[in-house]
Amino acid sequence: MKSTVKKLPCSEVEFEIEVPAEELDRFIEKACFNLGKDLEVKGFRKGKMPKELIEKEIGKEKILIEAANMAVEENYRKAVLENKIEAVFQPKIEVKKLALGNPFVFSAKTAVLPEVSLPDYKKIASKVERKEINIEDKEIEPALKWLQKSRAKFSAKNQSVQKGDFVEIEYSSPQIGQEVQKDGFILGEGHFLPGFEEKIIGMKSGEEKENITLNKDGKEIIIKAKVISVQNVELSEVNDEFAKSLGKFDNLDALKKNIKQGLVLEKEQAEKQRARQEILERIGEKTKVEIPDALIENEQKQMLENLKKMVSERLNPVRDSVSGEEAQKEGISNGVKIPFADYLSKIKKTEKEILDSFFPQAQKKVRNYLILREIGKKELDLSPFEKGERVDSEEIKKYATEAERIEKIFQLLEKS
Numbered sequence: 545m546k547s548t549v550k551k552l553p554c555s556e557v558e559f560e561i562e563v564p565a566e567e568l569d570r571f572i573e574k575a576c577f578n579l580g581k582d583l584e585v586k587g588f589r590k591g592k593m594p595k596e597l598i599e600k601e602i603g604k605e606k607i608l609i610e611a612a613n614m615a616v617e618e619n620y621r622k623a624v625l626e627n628k629i630e631a632v633f634q635p636k637i638e639v640k641k642l643a644l645g646n647p648f649v650f651s652a653k654t655a656v657l658p659e660v661s662l663p664d665y666k667k668i669a670s671k672v673e674r675k676e677i678n679i680e681d682k683e684i685e686p687a688l689k690w691l692q693k694s695r696a697k698f699s700a701k702n703q704s705v706q707k708g709d710f711v712e713i714e715y716s717s718p719q720i721g722q723e724v725q726k727d728g729f730i731l732g733e734g735h736f737l738p739g740f741e742e743k744i745i746g747m748k749s750g751e752e753k754e755n756i757t758l759n760k761d762g763k764e765i766i767i768k769a770k771v772i773s774v775q776n777v778e779l780s781e782v783n784d785e786f787a788k789s790l791g792k793f794d795n796l797d798a799l800k801k802n803i804k805q806g807l808v809l810e811k812e813q814a815e816k817q818r819a820r821q822e823i824l825e826r827i828g829e830k831t832k833v834e835i836p837d838a839l840i841e842n843e844q845k846q847m848l849e850n851l852k853k854m855v856s857e858r859l860n861p862v863r864d865s866v867s868g869e870e871a872q873k874e875g876i877s878n879g880v881k882i883p884f885a886d887y888l889s890k891i892k893k894t895e896k897e898i899l900d901s902f903f904p905q906a907q908k909k910v911r912n913y914l915i916l917r918e919i920g921k922k923e924l925d926l927s928p929f930e931k932g933e934r935v936d937s938e939e940i941k942k943y944a945t946e947a948e949r950i951e952k953i954f955q956l957l958e959k960s
Contacts, residue, residue, distance in 0.1 A: 545563055545567070545619050546561070547559055547623040547627070549623075549627050554834065554837055555834050556654065556655050556656065556838075557631075557653070557656050558653045559623050559635075559651060559652040559654075560649070561619050561620065561649070561652065562647050562648070562649045563615050563619055563649075563650075564647055565645055565646055565648075568611065568612075568646075568647070568648045571611035571612075571614045572607060572611040572644075573595075574611070575608075575610035575611040575614060576598050576599065576607050578610065579598065579602050580593055580598035580602065612639065612642055612650075615648055616637055616652070620635060620637075620652050623652070629654075630656050630657040631654045631656055632655050632656065632657055632836070633655050633842070634654070635652035635653060635654035636654070637650055637651070637652055638650060638652075638653075655837075655838040655839065656836070657836075657914070657917075658834045658836060658914065659834075660831060660832075660833045660914050660915065661831065662827070662831055662922075663827060665827045665919060665960075666960035668823065668827050668830070669827070669958065670960040672826065674819050677808055677812055677815060679807045679811070684803050684804060684807070687806075687807070688782055688799075688800070688803070692779050692780060692786070693730070693777075695780055695786075695789070695790075696777050697777075697778040698777060698778075699776045700774075700776075701774045701776045702774075704745075704747060704748050704774075705731060705744055705745055705746060705747050705748070706731070706745060706746075707732035707745065708730065708777060709731050709774050709775060709776065710729070710730050710731075710774075710775040710776075711730075711744070711775075712726070712728040712771070713726070713727055713769055713770060713771055714726050714769070714770045714772060715727070715768060716768050717765055717767045719763075719766065719890075726772070730777060731745070737758050737765070738758075739758050739759070740756065743758075743769075744756075744769060748771065748774070749771055749772065749773050749774050750770075750772075751770070752768070752770040753768070753770075755768070756768070756769055782796065787799035820954050820957075823954075823957055824912045824915060824916075827915055828908075828915060831911070833914055835907065835910055839910045840903065840907050841906075843906035843907075843909055843910050844902045844906045847905070847906060848895070851898065852884050855884055855887045856883070856884060916950060919953050919956075920949060920952075920953050923956055924952060924953065
């Protein structure tokens, strides 16, 4: 095999590979065997037919094409390894010359991991400071209220719905699909769109309302709702006895201390992620790298698939006060499933417009991955080629998601 490599713009390379005629003959023999092993012809055992008969039954052209495919796969892999090219996607193959008794010539164009010119990343990381974590007493109250509600006692109520009651409802809307949905919540806590809960105050168990008109993002939504049941909610007083009922606390102060410790850990984790993101941002501002379009496009497609999954599983335009554009960025709580086409119609965007809107975020994610990978190569000896491994799209995906390696890189930067 002979191969030459030409560098192209946007971190692409093109191989031109020549497979000698005698080597192509070897692939033809193998292709003939592979295609003929399942042939059944009277007078011959399965897989034991002579080559001439197989060629007659299958055709020389089909055998030659199969041989060429096999030659491409094996020789492209050799060329990548010999030239230490870090290819990240399947190549685009173009056959230049293919004929019996002649060398087989083909080209292979592929995106590669680009060269990354890093600044003094340790110095940059050393200048990023962590913010001091403080927990105020008022931040503990929401957690106490949640615990209080989680231990609430419920009893049936025959009177009309009032704020503070637990209500179970069924509802549907032409704007979100006619399928009837069920939900249960404490009335008055902003569970649904603004205005919805006020509309069902005073309703009784079994009562329906046909036309509850609400406004969402400047659009009118008509909801049909039915109250299934109403229950009184009895909340325990938050005191020492309440704290003891939770199992391991001597008094209310011990419970508050435990909640505070949890909030501290939560904020520390959030601050660590914020600082790490700032480190990457600052390093990225001074990093020189030509990112292949293919890597960004692949990331955009993945983000779009994630959005489709989120919408189909969890988006609820009534329960969640979230606009269509916000839904592209934020996790949505459990709700009604809607087709993605309906979602696009609601936010008045095409799939391409959403895909294009992901470009800045996708570019940043790929850039950050390349930065972390390059630092890992320098500091942690993570170069796949130094270990004699082949890099392909699956290896890159695996490498990018290895949290342990990423954590080691960040820990190194944080010690700078």
